[in-house]
Amino acid sequence: MSSVVYFSSMKSNYHKSPLNKIKKLANRAGITDLYEKDEIVALKVHFGELGNTAFLRPIFLRPILEILNRVKAKPFLTDTNTLYTGMRTNSVDHLHNAMLNGFNYSTLQVPVIIADGLRGENSVNIPIPNAIVCESAKIATDIANADKLFVVSHFKGHEMTGFGGALKNLAMGCASREGKMDMHSDVRPSVNAHKCTACGRCKIVCNWGAITISKTATIDDKCTGCAKCIATCPETAIQSDFDVSCDMLQQRIVEYASAVHSHYTKPPVYINILTSIVPACDCHDGNDAPMIHDIGFMSSTDPVAIDKASYDIINQTAGKDLFQEAWPHLDPTDQFKHAERIKFGSLEYKLVDVDK
Template sequence: MSAKVYYSSMKCNMNQSPLNKIKKLINKCGITDIYGKNDITAVKLHFGEYGNTAFLRPVYLRPVLETLNRIGAKPFLTDTNTLYIGMRTNSVDHLHNAVLNGFGYSTLQTPIIIADGLKGESYTNLEVPNGEIYKSAKIASVIANADKLFVINHFKGHEMTGFGGAMKNLAMGCASRAGKNEMHSSVRPTVDPEKCTACGRCKMACDAGAITISKHASINDKCVGCAMCISACPKHAVDVDYNVACDTLQQKIVEYAAAVHSHFKEVVYVSVLTSIVPACDCHGGNDAPLIHDLGFMASTDPVAIDKASYDLVVKTAGKDVFQEAWPHLNPQDSFAHAKKIGFGNTEYELEIIK
């Protein structure tokens, strides 16, 4: 069985706003049937790391928020704290970063809630249907507790998965710090003894009693992978091994994405195919785009919208620009695993909306 994916290109006459195309797409997805009056709706996006200029433009949120408000839903913008050290490591800096990147209340008249607590500690375990790696996923509590979920993605390349779209926004984007650590790393965090000053802040942050302090901090087998020590360290001496095999990482992302989608059952996904740069918006900078701006897609199937977006980029470029950018991985491993566990549809019917 195939899924419906709706696509509208960037081509417009001077009297037609691209924003109206997004409204048409989400209406085709049945937004008024999925979201209702007083539904507290998490609008999941990526606010972009400070210094990055390729992230989703705030203006593209306007048609989504206008439609949800017209329905009478109660939308809020949300993202989760990062595992790495940056401007999105804790909720205080993350909120400041969101405002700096243009997502403030004065621009969009919509509250922002960072979904996994002050330092990424708040999560709910959601079942992974047919999971081969996980039985449950550690998903940010605010997202898990929302009445409804709406997901808007910036489709682009990614250095560890080939591309980033709806599945990655669902999985890594909705996971708590502990969940991110599960996906990104096959081992517990480690301490760099040359950076460590034995201040003890990591030990105070560790609920598992997994850290001892002598000349420097050490992490033992009691570690549960919550990664709270990473954000607690003022010297950035604690880190994780990001060299988990890329195919395994893609499989983990698929299973986390399946947990979130299954929890909500009905979700509208919008992918914005502009500034399609080679790497993730988590970087504090960005390279030139791999291809020109293509437009917008919408679907209620996260696998299908990713496959349609991927196929359109490859077809338009005349080559697989994601594989070319990251030859060490196969960007389509995620589709194979989704099909294997029965998550979403890799077969889709593309309908052009003008």
């Protein structure tokens, strides 16, 4: 069965604010029916790594927050700590990063909560419907415990998945560090002996007794892959070995996305922002020029359909597959193929242009 995806073009005259378009899209997707008084709503975004300028513009969230406040829901902005070491590895640095990039109370009048705890240790397991490659999804506690979820995604390219949109934001974006490790790696993290000073901090945080310290730290096969030690090391000597193939990574992402999507009593509303469509992820501390001009905005309650519609409209406008061209070593449509395999969402959609 096909899903409905609402679209509003970036094209406009100068009297029409793009913010009104986002408001219209949120309303058409059913925001006032799906979110209710006193419900705590996790508004999932990606704050963008410090130095990147392509990430979601905070002001695009204002019309959504206005509506959620009007229905007297209790929204909070959220993201999760990263698997790699950077400015978003622990909640303290992450909040600094978010504030500096404009996601703060003085700009948006909404609390900001990093959903998986100080060092990404707060994780709950939730079931995955029709799972084939994962056992369960390890999701950030404060996202799983929210009454509802609302997902706003900057649609752009991605070096390991071809593109990143709603599915990736739901999966990698809502997973705890353990969940990210689960998707990215089949092996335990490794220690860079040249960087390790044998300080022993990683051994203290490892609940599984998997770390021994002699001249350097070593990790043995008692390791469960919780990834807690990665954020603890002051020398950034511990890293995940991102060893999973791009097609397997995409399959795991889709299964995690399916788990998060079906976790709530009503489906989340998804908004995709099709502006600053750069080749790579907003996790980098820099970015390339956009591959195409700004296209507009979409909304839906089906994360598969909205990503397929976003992917299609960008490539139809370009007259070629920009994502495949940017990342020829992978197939960006693997996410769609696996969604179909596990009967998650719909690849068929009806695109409704709300400008008409």
